[in-house]
Amino acid sequence: MKPSQFQHHAPEQIDEVVGLLAEYGDDAKVLAGGQSLIPMMALRMAAYPHLVDIARVASLSTISASAGAVRVGAMVRQSRAERDASVAKVPLLAKAIPHIGHFQIRSRGTVGGSIAHADPASELPAVALALDARIEATGPGGVRHIDASEFFLSTWQTALDDGEILSAVEFPLWGANSGFAVEEIARRKGDFALIGALAGVTLDGARVARACITMIGVGSTPIRCHDAEAALIAGGADTDLDDIGRIAAAPLTPADDVHASAEYRQHVSPAIVRRALTAALKEARS
Template sequence: MKPAAFDYHAPGTVEEAVALLAELGDDAKVLAGGQSLIPMLALRLTAFDHLVDVCRIPELQGVQQRDGGVRIGAAVRHAQVGTSPEVAAAAPLLTLATPLVGHFQIRNRGTLGGAIAHADPAAEYPAAALALDATMDIASPTGRRTLTAQEFFTDLWTTAMEPDEMLVGVTFPAWGGRSGFAVEEFARRHGDYAIAGAEVAVELDETDRVRRCAIGLVALGPTPERPREAEAELVGRPVSEIDPAEVGRLAMAGLTAVTSDGNGSADYRRRVGAAMVARAWTRAVADASTEGAA
């Protein structure tokens, strides 16, 4: 099938882009990498009279160190995220998650901003943004505002952005000290969306107690999930006394919206999710311990 006819717009600035979105209203859709939108258009699962291509806007490009973290422009490709030394230094979880984003063709065209604004709970970057307390830089015709990842993701494929707003960039705070990171997910085939996955960050203090931790869950709810109560249970405890299986159970305990689908029942997804959390916790702790030894 082919997409329904649409008008194509290629604004040169953020201001031009949001002005178009305001003028065209619900008939317009932002086109970033297009790796989710174009197949949906081609299959006639959705249709828009206008596509606003933002990939050539200079402000949406580039990766910069900022305030001890890293800011990534919304139009930066997945492949660039995965190979950026600035990202690897400030947000290693993104570096680890990138190879799991589809196939290399998708990573060469897809954008970080497109993946996050699409808000697919089975995608890797939204879970990383939530786990790392990323902030979203959003533009509209009336100005700019910033939202936390917790505020940004509101429902399945839905964000807090208004129709005349667009994502300009995402800032990820850096973790210091003895920090370790890991990503684990289970899918039927490499490149498929995960049945369940986990992205874990752990920081240990000088006595090998958990100073802080963050767990981002993939494909275990209508939005990316973060089991904050489980994280709170782990902080302050000696890491040697924490059973990874316990971490998995704690992470699944508060989930209430896991659904059944063709990939398995809700109960099955929870079991897989617990196993992925346990594996990622083990690897993240080993990474943090290695950091301390170095």
Template sequence: MKPAAFTYHAPTSVGEAVGLLAEHGDEAKALAGGQSLVPMLALRLAAFGHLVDLRLVDALQGIERREDGSVRIGAGTTQATVQRSEEIRAAVPLLARATPLIGHFQIRSRGTVGGSLAHADAAAEYPAVALTLDADLEAESPRGRRTIPAADFFTGVWSTALAEDELLTGVNFPVWGGRCGFAVEEFARRSGDFAIAGATVALRVTADGRLDRCAIGLFGLGPTATRALATETGLLGTDPTDAVPDDLGRAATENLASVPSDLHGSARYRTRVGAAMVARAWRRAVQEALHG
């Protein structure tokens, strides 16, 4: 099939792009890498009267270390650029480790950081990483710029807190210092497929080996990526080696609501897989934090 007819726009600035989105309202859609949107248009699962291509907006590109120590990534930066970045590998290792799990290299060469976050697929890696690391997302509209915490950004299946006239322009990732460990684990039936279930873990230990920071992200297990907040809270102040990884995985996934059930697996199966992914990621993150 072919997409329904639309008017094509190729702005060269954020202001121009935002103006087009505001002018055309819900008839306009921003196009980043197009790895999700273009197939949906081709299959006529989505149709828009105006397509706003962001590839020529240079202000959406790039990776920079900010004065507050965080790392800002422009929304139009490709996943392949993130994968090649030594800055990301050193400062935001969880993001660096999640990136090679996204599709295939052809997809990563066109897919963008902002496109993945704004598409908000519950089985995608980047939303889970943003949640786990407490990232802040930047949005711009004719009313100005605002910052949205990742915890408030993902609102449902393929939906976010962005208004119709808002454009995601960048994401800021905090840089964790100290004795930290990071890990991402996912299970997919074939390499490059969306994960049936996955987990991200980030933790930090004090000099005496106690957890003073802990985050457990889950993806593929609900309408959005999510955090196992109750489990995280119970772990703070403890020795991470005291936790039994399999028990921890079950605790992190036992109270999930709306776990999907489809031809790839029942809700019960996905939950069991998710628990196993949490256990694997926990072991790896603890090993890194304690032994490097």
């Protein structure tokens, strides 16, 4: 249960990070908060001869708010984001963070690290997908942006190229009359969710003008439920949220694992979507 040996690099500039990734290629891995990487190394599921520790790159620890979005640097720790006034303008992000692990994990874990790690049961990839966040990647060719919808490829697989680092995530702001919710089913608080749903709505009068529904724990990536969103927007004020939940769940093919059967996950999917939407609508109306 001890990690294998590695060389530790602690650059202070993003250019040095990119240089080290170019130099060591597949032998190098970025170390942010380490709350997923270090357990995988301890369990010897992962071993890298070189770790590029980005904690001392000051430019990666900034949070900035513009008119349309809040940009969160890759190294911003979850506990800081949880308390940050700018992050509070992205309510879905602020609501999702307390669901991550335990406070002793969030004190070290980072926003960017969680998204780059791309665990399909984790919350922050789902937040990025739900809000159509833009992932900022920095590589040898400079900075490019990747839409969250194109970022998550499979379990622990992202659209980052070799030699690129996730340097920040831009979360778009939603307007007034919006509400958001995160609902999960987990055996114990802090466990990985067996299944979860994240929802956001913007109301125009009684009508839903904008909606996002994203599920976690039901596939190899977080899954955006576009058909259910469209049905919610098309439906009137008296839309049956159970129907929306069923539309969201219909295309899902969750897997069996030791924690829950596929059948169970399929069974509770509509209900968890309904719960998330109910809470989001309630908040939007208040």
